[in-house]
Amino acid sequence: MDWQSLWLSAKLSSVTVLILIPMAIFVGRFLAYKQFRGKSWVEALIMVPLVLPPTVIGYYLLVGLGSQSLIGQWVEQFTGAQLVFNFSGLVIASILVNIPFAVQPIQRAFETIPHDIPDAAACCGMSWWRIFIKIELPMIWPGILTAVVLCFSHVLGEFGVVLMLGGNIAGETKTISIAIYDSVQAFDFEAAGTMSLVLLVFAVSVLAITTSLSRRLGGQHANPQR
Amino acid sequence: MPTRNVDLETHLHCQIEQVSPIPLIANFSCKAGEVLAVVGPSGGGKTTLLRMIAGLSVPEKGRIQCGEQQWFDDELRIKLSPQQRHIGYVPQHFGLFPHLTALENVISGLDHIPKSERKARALDWLERVNLHGLPARLPAQLSGGQRQRVALARALAREPSVLLLDEPFSAVDRETRERLYIELARLKSQLSIPVIMVTHDMNEALLLADKMILISQGNMLQQGEPFEVLSHPRNETVARQMGLRNIFNAEVSGRDAEANITWLKMGEQIIASDSAPELAIGQQVRWVIPNQGIRFNAISSGRLCRSINKLDIVIESMLVMGESVRVKARMADVDEVFNMDIPSHLAEKLSLKTGLATTIALKSEQVHILES
Numbered sequence: 347m348d349w350q351s352l353w354l355s356a357k358l359s360s361v362t363v364l365i366l367i368p369m370a371i372f373v374g375r376f377l378a379y380k381q382f383r384g385k386s387w388v389e390a391l392i393m394v395p396l397v398l399p400p401t402v403i404g405y406y407l408l409v410g411l412g413s414q415s416l417i418g419q420w421v422e423q424f425t426g427a428q429l430v431f432n433f434s435g436l437v438i439a440s441i442l443v444n445i446p447f448a449v450q451p452i453q454r455a456f457e458t459i460p461h462d463i464p465d466a467a468a469c470c471g472m473s474w475w476r477i478f479i480k481i482e483l484p485m486i487w488p489g490i491l492t493a494v495v496l497c498f499s500h501v502l503g504e505f506g507v508v509l510m511l512g513g514n515i516a517g518e519t520k521t522i523s524i525a526i527y528d529s530v531q532a533f534d535f536e537a538a539g540t541m542s543l544v545l546l547v548f549a550v551s552v553l554a555i556t557t558s559l560s561r562r563l564g565g566q567h568a569n570p571q572r
Numbered sequence: 573m574p575t576r577n578v579d580l581e582t583h584l585h586c587q588i589e590q591v592s593p594i595p596l597i598a599n600f601s602c603k604a605g606e607v608l609a610v611v612g613p614s615g616g617g618k619t620t621l622l623r624m625i626a627g628l629s630v631p632e633k634g635r636i637q638c639g640e641q642q643w644f645d646d647e648l649r650i651k652l653s654p655q656q657r658h659i660g661y662v663p664q665h666f667g668l669f670p671h672l673t674a675l676e677n678v679i680s681g682l683d684h685i686p687k688s689e690r691k692a693r694a695l696d697w698l699e700r701v702n703l704h705g706l707p708a709r710l711p712a713q714l715s716g717g718q719r720q721r722v723a724l725a726r727a728l729a730r731e732p733s734v735l736l737l738d739e740p741f742s743a744v745d746r747e748t749r750e751r752l753y754i755e756l757a758r759l760k761s762q763l764s765i766p767v768i769m770v771t772h773d774m775n776e777a778l779l780l781a782d783k784m785i786l787i788s789q790g791n792m793l794q795q796g797e798p799f800e801v802l803s804h805p806r807n808e809t810v811a812r813q814m815g816l817r818n819i820f821n822a823e824v825s826g827r828d829a830e831a832n833i834t835w836l837k838m839g840e841q842i843i844a845s846d847s848a849p850e851l852a853i854g855q856q857v858r859w860v861i862p863n864q865g866i867r868f869n870a871i872s873s874g875r876l877c878r879s880i881n882k883l884d885i886v887i888e889s890m891l892v893m894g895e896s897v898r899v900k901a902r903m904a905d906v907d908e909v910f911n912m913d914i915p916s917h918l919a920e921k922l923s924l925k926t927g928l929a930t931t932i933a934l935k936s937e938q939v940h941i942l943e944s
Contacts, residue, residue, distance in 0.1 A: 465628050466667030468654040469736075470681040470726065480680070484671040 347540045350517055351525035358433070358521060359501040362440040363494055366448045370493060374452030375482070378459075392450075395443045404510025407439050411511070436512045436519055440501045447496040455489025456482070488560040495556045499549055584734055584766045586625060588634040594620050595790035596631070602734075602766035602783070609781035609798065610770045612813065617790040618770040619664070622736050625768065626661050627654035638733050638766075658684075660727030660735040665743055666719050668711040674698065674722045675707035681726045697725040702755060717748035721755075728759075737769040741776060753779055774815050778802065786813055802862055804847075807943045811860045817911040818866070819942070824855045834941060839906035843881050845939035858942045865938025866912050868922055868930075881934035885910060887926055892916065899924065901932070 377389065395403060411429040412418045421429050429435035459482060467477040483490075505523040512519030514528065522541055529538035583604040590596045596617040602608040610618045623629040625636060627643065630651060636644040643652045654661075660681075661667075668677050678694035685693060698707055701721040711719055720740065727735060740756070741749045757780060760767065771777060777784045778798045785795040793813065794806045805811040811819055822843065826835035829848050836843045836859060843859075851857065884904035891898040897919040899912045910932070914924075924930070 460665060460667070462663035462665050462667035463669060465623075465626070465654075466661060466663055466723075466726075467669070467680070468628065469626055469659055469661035470730065471655045471658070471683045472680070473655065481669055485669075 347537060347544075348520075348522070348525040348529075351520050351522045352541070352544065354433075354517065354520065355502050355522040358436055358440060359498045361437050362444060362501045363497050365437070366441050366444055366497055367452075367490065367494060370445070370448035370452050371483075371486075371490065374449050374489075375456050375478075377449070377453045378456030393446050396446045400443070400504070400506025401510055403443055404439070404507040407435075407442070407507065407511050411435055411438065430511055431513045431515060431519060433512075433518055436508060436521075439507050439511045440504060443504065443507050444497045444500055447500055448493045451489045451492040451496065452486060455486035459485055491556055491559060495552055499552060502548070503545065583639055584625070584768070585635070585637045586621075588621065588624055588631045588636070590632040590634075590790075592632075596620055596624075597790060598785070598787065598792045600785050600792070600795055602768060604766055605760075605764050606782045607760055607767040607769060607780055609777035609784040610768060610787060611774060611777045611784050612772065612787035612793075614772060616788045618772075618787055619738055621787065622738050622768065622770050625734065626659055626736055627652060627657050641733075658730065658733050660730050660732030662720075662723045662727050662735075662737045662740055664739040666711075666723035668719055668723055668726075670711050673708050673710055674703065674714065674718075677711070677722055678726045678729050681730045684730065694725075694729060697729040698722070701725045701728075701759075715748070716744040717752060720744055720748075720752060724759075728763075733765060735763065735765055735767045737767065739770055739772070741771070741773075756780055774798075774802070786810055788813055803865070803938055804940050805860060805942065808858055808860075811942060816860050816862055818862075819858055819860045820908050822857055822859055824851045824853055824857060826853065827851065833936070836939070836941070838908070839903070841883060841903070841906065843883075843934060843939060844936040845941055846937040847939075847941055849941055849943075851941070857944070860940050860942055861934055861938050863913050865935045866910065867933040867935065868912070868914055868918065868924070881936055881939065883910075883932050883934065885930060885932055887924060887928045887930065890919065890924065890926055897924070904929070 467481050508521050514520050514524050526538050526541045585601045587599045612618050624631050633646045642650050643657050675694050679690045682690040701724050703721045781798050784798045786793040793810045794801055822836035822838045825837040832848050834845045834848050885901040887901045889900045896913045897916050901910045
């Protein structure tokens, strides 16, 4: 069992979720409430990581963030570090790859809020920020929860993009999925089996807890208008 | 657009003109303590108008003024937010916050008073709308009528300068609706603010409103007291919107401006109307009579109501609809059909039945000549 890889994966998932979910809340809200020209193109762009093979995304990120690229050179000039084969590069890649998993459930959750509710809240004298915190966020909790679980689990199991962009550097870019692949390559099936089981148990438990929580939250906050 | 001269004694003034996204032209005022019903078919612009008053939508042009406070003026670039307007708003589906209890919902409208007083005030309002013992319930655990009461309590607890009700009775069953009518009528007498109620149901306007405006396809067709609009619709469009079905052709056969009577000829039948608009003899007109202007009573006993308009008819069909009977009757010498709703007990008492040849009387003050 490669605890270092498991820890690295958990760290990568947590950092990704912490950065991505707040952004997804605002993007999802914007897409749910606003009508603008080119909206379907924006939505399609957000969905791209779902349909592109991870190796293709990995390739573009490698080219786009590598030391030959403008972004890569700029980051290297200011921080002295490279984005590729580096934990921060993995965070950027994980964020980009997981945008649809974060934005979609949150956007759908915002779309289920009837217009009557924020309207009534505004007429109750609540400011935009208070409506967001006190009314909208509690109502979209199941969507946020789903987004968190999807992103966390997806980052935990991400393989193609990580391998393309981060390679296999222990403690830096060797996540648990890479470690499983490594173990199989080295015919260490016992380690691969243990790590796979850990991921399997984690996935099933998290999904069960999420489903139950969503149902409970959904039932408690069931919108009487529906 | 109308002039800028507004009368500050009346409470809410609204002058709106807009072409897109929904065409809308409206100009009206509503006094404190008055219930104004905005009536019209779906998609006619009623809810848009209400949202503009609330500050949730912005009209292209116009002015909205409440008391001495200007809420909106496109020329002066004044545009107060819903929060600044201090209104009570009950949306069509009540807009209750589903994760907050009934009490918390009402408290959320009380940010204008100190925190320590909010709970007591909210409980007081829940009592005032007759919602006893349910403050801890979530909206999903309340019935339609109870939810409506919470929404009303929340809106009124703000001590608003205007109360806006969007189809307040459309989402509840009939029995609850009847109870809520009584409660709103009771509350009405206690409120000293303008109340604007959007509805597509004429009966609600007749029951509850002091004044109504009729809106269709973004245009204000007529405004006035509900019974006045019902008995004197301006034109055929208004008459049809009001649900009036007895609209006929006739020829002006005489006028007596002094006695305020116009004589209309329909086939061989002469009908008197207690109105004398400027019409030429021989001119073709359309006229209308509401249901309450047609009398059947006591014809069989030879005591026809005091009216000069007696028409011979033959009953073509009778359809029992709950406590009333919808009677369709053809005039004896003209190919026109009258539609009348009469109470079942009266139909029984008069022994009305299909094929019966009888006489009806039209009250001349209810015979109204429509503008062409």
